[in-house]
Amino acid sequence: MKKFVKFIAVGLGGTLFSYFCYLLLLNFLTYQQSYFVSYALGIVYSYIFNSRFVFKAGLSIKKFLIFPSVYILQYLFSASGLFWLVDKLHLNASYAPIVVSVVTIPITFVVSKLVLETTETRAN
Template sequence: MKVESGRPTLLTKLLNREFLKFVVSGGINTLTTYLMYLLLLLFLNYSLSYTVSYVSGIFLSYYLNTVFVFKEKISIKKFLKFPIVYLIQYFINLLMLYILVEHLHLSTKIVPLIVVVVTIPVTFVLSKLIIKSK
């Protein structure tokens, strides 16, 4: 990719500090919710385990993204909008989870990690739009 007159390339934009912080906070959130998912699998089926851990992850994600990634103040208005990103992502992830488990017969322990990685770029953009909105 050629840089024209000081304009950053797509790669440069993606690897900016905010995006890297987003990936780190996402890693913390993913590890936390994944461990919760595994624990819940001992008591619940995979769909319900995923749902409970996913909802918990929304709260953690809002906090980490607002305070650590985008350095904004926590706001009830933004907090109420924030789950829209994850509601959309949830249905995409649940569909992917179903296809990967039921049709491709992948392990219920690994599939949540796959679906999260696939949706990282979309989640970053939508989260930034909500959290940084005035």
């Protein structure tokens, strides 16, 4: 439970970081392009802070390369959700990523834990 609470804290920080990047990028790109770039930046943030703070795992190139796989499926799910929320349900594009993020938190925790802790165990 303690790890999940830390994960939520890191996730909140990462979500805010990504969201502010998204809002900034909306000035220059479409909402889907803005979401893609801010999402990628959020993955880097998440890898660093989840590895060090939540799961107490070391940073490595191997884990850094594996970790984004957690988010590939989540991205596809999130981008689809974002499309539905914005284009079909007409939710404001500034708020839609918040809704998408809340839905994906539990799934992301479990898969991140598996990748970071299992990869750490195998590396030793």
